[in-house]
Amino acid sequence: MSSVAGTSLPVVLPEGYALVEAPHPASLDDPDAWAYRAVADVAREIELETHGYDDLAVRPRDVLSGMDHQEYEAKRRFVVLRSAAARALAEDGARPAVHDVVAHLYVGRPLTSNEHLGEAYAFVRPAERGRGIGSALLDLGERLNLDAGRTVLFSDTSHGVEPPPGPGALEATTGAGRVPADAPGPRLLRSRGYVLEQVERHSVLDLPVPRETLDAHRDAARERAGDDYRLHTWTDEVPDAWLDQVALLFTRMSTDAPTGGVDYGEDPWDARRVRIWVGEQAERRNGFLVTVAEHVPTRTLAAFTVFAYPRERDDFAFQEDTLVLREHRGRRLGMLVKVANLDALAVERPATRRVHTWNAQENDHMLAINVALGFRPAGVWAAWQRRTAPAQDRA
Ligand SMILES: CC(C)(COP(=O)(O)OP(=O)(O)OC[C@H]1O[C@@H](n2cnc3c(N)ncnc32)[C@H](O)[C@@H]1OP(=O)(O)O)[C@@H](O)C(=O)NCCC(=O)NCCS
Known part of the structure; x- marks a missing residue:
């Protein structure tokens, strides 16, 4: 004892x-x-x-x-x-x-x-x-x-x-x-x-994704999304003007991603918490890429996706949060932001060979996008x- x-x-x-x-x-x-x-x-x-x-x-x-x-x-x-x-x-x-x-x-x-x-x-x-x-x-x-x-x-x-x-x-x-x-x-x-x-x-995507695959998904998603959305990609920062809206997207992650039987309720984010998150990435010597889809008529963010990666290892990256707000679903914005972020990753870190991600086994829509991009099963994480x-x- x-x-x-x-x-x-x-x-x-x-x-x-x-x-x-x-x-x-x-x-x-x-x-x-x-x-x-x-x-x-x-x-x-x-x-x-x-x-x-x-x-x-x-x-x-x-x-x-x-x-x-x-x-x-x-x-x-x-x-x-x-x-x-x-x-x-x-x-x-x-x-x-x-x-x-x-x-x-x-x-x-x-x-x-x-x-x-x-x-x-x-x-x-x-x-x-x-x-x-x-x-x-x-x-x-x-x-x-x-x-x-x-x-x-x-x-x-x-x-x-x-x-x-x-x-x-x-x-x-x-x-x-x-x-x-x-x-x-x-x-x-x-x-x-x-x-x-x-x-x-747990899924892994081997890079590079064939150019034809990315082109086909990008074209189909653009056509479905129409002209109302504009993409922005940020490297290692979230501009001040968008902090509140990015906070809302992080908050929605806690309510909109399936949590199964886990007794987990809304986890609110605000601009300060997004700033702390950005600071933590720097302290950990991580780089990150955020691609968002702005709904131009309302100047609101409709979707986002995040890659994070350690700077001292360029062979892998993590696909972190991806979310489309409920009122903007069904327009392939999830695929659109993911392909744009993969394009940015290829420019930012051409040596990266694999991307890891995790999705609830019952999250059919998110898994369908990942499978279409080429993610393959690599294990499971259990709650x-x-x-x-x-x-x-x-x-
Ligand atoms: C799970 C883990 C923490 C157990 O550590 P440990 O020091 O071996 O645990 P204990 O000696 O107290 O054994 C606890 C139970 O683990 C299971 N266990 C231990 N060794 C095992 C083995 N070789 N094969 C299968 N089960 C085993 C048994 O159920 C055991 O209880 P029992 O002896 O009454 O059957 C360890 O295997 C580990 O670190 N695994 C990876 C991390 C992890 O899964 N953590 C989750 C728990 S928080």
Whole structure:
């Protein structure tokens, strides 16, 4: 048994391991950055295990910037150390080596919306599994969230392959999407009462997309959209004049993208939050491209799509949010902005070879656009939820 520094919370870890709350360094050059560097190393090891590549692994800079920004979510990170390293840290201030960190836990609570939710994600290096470390970490995350009054517990798992329907597969409550029932994450979460509420398809688009494919989709989408829409593409910025409207598009992402059985309500954005998001991309040394469709007669933004990518790796990019406002749907604006953003990406980052994206398995319209562009399935991401009180009892 050990306890979390600064609290009396008990954590029952197996013999030989100790828990420490990750210190928050001023920069990655600070000796106290050891924990965030180790978190990224554990993440990378698990990504290599899951997918065979590390494109999706958080980097130390992502961890630092993420923890710097607590405007919209209260966040804590904990690491599990080998006992000898924990002792050397406590007694002599000796910073642990990366491989002395065997596991980590992220605990988050949204602050400005969805205040019933509490998130906890545990990650254990493959060689250290099956000893009770993952269970102890999830216990701690749940306890912290429940003590803070959260009534719906949320976690996730990732899988490199979606299993075919059958006895080895567990289906989401949406009826769309499956995970391997016997994989460690699903086993751990199910045994603690979590329900698989949604599965997202992870897809990859190999670049370059053939010129004829892009031309055909661009022409068809332009014809359907008519003359009322004008496209703008912004690199690494959102112009001040459009901040409020981009905030509305981000807000609509939280209500209009399907969330399956996950108890997730509107998450409002404003101009300040868009500015913070732009700043975070710079802190993480990410570049980004936003293409929007302006409805010219009303000077409002009808649609947007976003690519983000790490500057130090030019071989991949992430297709992030895409949304068409309800009143502008059915005019192929989703395809129009996506093709324009792909055109911009080819100019901005000609060396990029693949784009990763995630879409709810039940999101037929978005998946249809992506499949038409050439995205292929590359795994699944699963959303798990445990309700601890009836929905009507929530504040
Ligand atoms: C899920 C994970 C955190 C479990 O860590 P761990 O330290 O091995 O966990 P524990 O030793 O406490 O075991 C907890 C449960 O995990 C499952 N599990 C552990 N090892 C397993 C294995 N080799 N195969 C299948 N399931 C396994 C079992 O259900 C186990 O409970 P049981 O022993 O009562 O059957 C770890 O496998 C991991 O990091 N996976 C990748 C990240 C992830 O999926 N996290 C999601 C949970 S928040």
